[in-house]
Amino acid sequence: MVTVIKKSFLVKGLKLPENKISANKPIEKLPVPKKTLILLQQHFGEPCTPVVARGDKVKTGQIIADSDKLFSAPVHSSITGTVTNITKVINPFANNIVDAIEITADEIKNEDEWAELETDKLMLEISENLKEIYFENFKNNFSETQKKSKKTEAENLWKELIKIINETSKENIIQKVKDAGVVGLGGATFPTHVKLSTKKNIDTLIINGCECEPFITSDHRIMMEHGWQVLAGAYIIFKVLSAKTTFVAIEDNKEDAIKLFSQLIDEANLGMNFKIISLKSKYPMGAEKTLIKNVLGRKVPVGGLPMDIGVVVNNVGTAKAVFEAVSEGKPLIEKVITITGDIKDPKNLLVRIGTPVNDLINACEKFDMNNFKIVLGGPMMGNVISDLNFPITKAANCILIKKTKRLTEGNCIRCGRCVNICPMNLMPLMYAVYTKNSKFEILREYNINSCIECGSCAYVCPASIPIVAYIKTAKSVLSGYGK
Numbered sequence: 001m002v003t004v005i006k007k008s009f010l011v012k013g014l015k016l017p018e019n020k021i022s023a024n025k026p027i028e029k030l031p032v033p034k035k036t037l038i039l040l041q042q043h044f045g046e047p048c049t050p051v052v053a054r055g056d057k058v059k060t061g062q063i064i065a066d067s068d069k070l071f072s073a074p075v076h077s078s079i080t081g082t083v084t085n086i087t088k089v090i091n092p093f094a095n096n097i098v099d100a101i102e103i104t105a106d107e108i109k110n111e112d113e114w115a116e117l118e119t120d121k122l123m124l125e126i127s128e129n130l131k132e133i134y135f136e137n138f139k140n141n142f143s144e145t146q147k148k149s150k151k152t153e154a155e156n157l158w159k160e161l162i163k164i165i166n167e168t169s170k171e172n173i174i175q176k177v178k179d180a181g182v183v184g185l186g187g188a189t190f191p192t193h194v195k196l197s198t199k200k201n202i203d204t205l206i207i208n209g210c211e212c213e214p215f216i217t218s219d220h221r222i223m224m225e226h227g228w229q230v231l232a233g234a235y236i237i238f239k240v241l242s243a244k245t246t247f248v249a250i251e252d253n254k255e256d257a258i259k260l261f262s263q264l265i266d267e268a269n270l271g272m273n274f275k276i277i278s279l280k281s282k283y284p285m286g287a288e289k290t291l292i293k294n295v296l297g298r299k300v301p302v303g304g305l306p307m308d309i310g311v312v313v314n315n316v317g318t319a320k321a322v323f324e325a326v327s328e329g330k331p332l333i334e335k336v337i338t339i340t341g342d343i344k345d346p347k348n349l350l351v352r353i354g355t356p357v358n359d360l361i362n363a364c365e366k367f368d369m370n371n372f373k374i375v376l377g378g379p380m381m382g383n384v385i386s387d388l389n390f391p392i393t394k395a396a397n398c399i400l401i402k403k404t405k406r407l408t409e410g411n412c413i414r415c416g417r418c419v420n421i422c423p424m425n426l427m428p429l430m431y432a433v434y435t436k437n438s439k440f441e442i443l444r445e446y447n448i449n450s451c452i453e454c455g456s457c458a459y460v461c462p463a464s465i466p467i468v469a470y471i472k473t474a475k476s477v478l479s480g481y482g483k
């Protein structure tokens with residue numbers, strides 16, 4: 001039997017209206033776009049340089065930009081077509097200018113032609129069989145007798161799969177993950193092969209299935225529809241890191257996911273090392289540092305990484321991408337994006353990286369854009385965008401369409417609410433004050449780089465001060481941009 005540990009919130013947090021209106025919407029595939037714009041830095045670390053030129057024909061999954069630096073990840077074409085431009089784009093997330101490659105789909109063929117992938121045939125076959133069992137099970141298509149025999153079938157498939165993973169070398173796995181351009185899909189986009197290559201002693205892996213920001217449901221859907229891939233990817237990471245324990249962290253508002261992962265861990269016979277942590281649903285539970293504090297009671301040192309305290313955290317989508325990289329040799333060329341907000345038909349869409357935001361909006365419904373704002377990301381951490389041709393990146397997880405409300409920024413009344421709510425115990429009001437006065441250097445003394453940009457301070461501020469916008473500006477200036 002799998003252990004399910006219940007935990008309450010150890011650090012400060014907000015109870016927000018969940019608004020998970022797309023939670024029961026199965027993932028739909030958005031048609032392959034006619035044009036993609038692929039940013040050459042959509043990961044933490046060094047940007048890539050193009051390895052293709054204008055006019056080159058490219059296949060889906062082909063590397064189009066790469067870097068020889070450790071902190072980087074190759075970038076692949078997400079469609080089949082021709083390189084029609086190599087240009088520069090403002091990235092509102094990182095507040096910088098990055099190179100980008102435009103690829104126009106091949107109109108004559110108008111189909112996906114994949115680059116040759118290094119597939120592990122046996123692993124892929126097992127995965128396909130597990131998919132069939134879990135999909136039918138999910139749809140409740142089995143009788144009680146069938147369920148029993150399918151459970152035995154699944155257990156045998158897991159046995160085989162785990163044997164193959166155990167026999168695959170760590171070096172081979174890390175190389176495949178690197179070649180596939182897998183990065184942290186929870187938003188941080190830290191190159192996954194760097195985490196897997198750590199020389200530090202890792203005792204705990206946390207698989208992050210908390211999706212605490214209101215409206216967003218993409219990870220929930222990934223857990224429900226691709227749970228076996230998430231668990232297989234988690235096991236691969238666990239083996240490579242030689243960790244002792246894996247916690248699958250899921251909030252208690254996703255009972256269906258907790259139930260499914262209990263079943264999966266049980267059938268894979270991983271209960272000795274894999275446990276489920278059921279966490280109170282509060283914001284920002286899913287942020288890496290708050291999650292570690294809540295699950296293990298450990299604190300990541302200022303300026304440090306979770307691996308410094310023996311922990312690696314990977315999002316559920318990342319675990320799935322790791323499994324696809326190792327079993328299929330599949331590069332990270334698509335993502336599940338929730339499109340939601342003040343719309344009638346919210347969705348979870350599987351979207352090619354580089355697809356313009358406009359394509360996703362058009363897949364939902366028509367509305368008067370003048371009355372709405374488009375946020376790339378959730379309501380707490382997202383950025384309002386004005387250019388709807390901006391492309392989906394590996395960091396994106398949501399497009400939120402909200403009716404425009406005009407808020408006027410007032411003066412700080414020193415109420416202290418922002419300080420009281422900050423999960424990192426920072427002084428958010430100071431970030432606004434000193435940024436307004438262009439006194440950026442002093443903000444280092446206030447540990448501005450420990451801010452996880454969760455937006456809790458701005459949410460509670462009665463003066464409607466856009467504190468996170470000030471924080472982002474200050475961080476950009478301090479990191480050298482704009483000098």
Ligand code: SF4
Nearest residue numbers: 422451452454455457
């Ligand atoms: S200062 Fe940063 S970490 Fe603290 S509440 Fe504001 S955004 Fe969140």
Ligand code: SF4
Nearest residue numbers: 412413415416418461
């Ligand atoms: S919550 Fe807003 S008004 Fe209150 S102290 Fe913080 S910045 Fe000032």
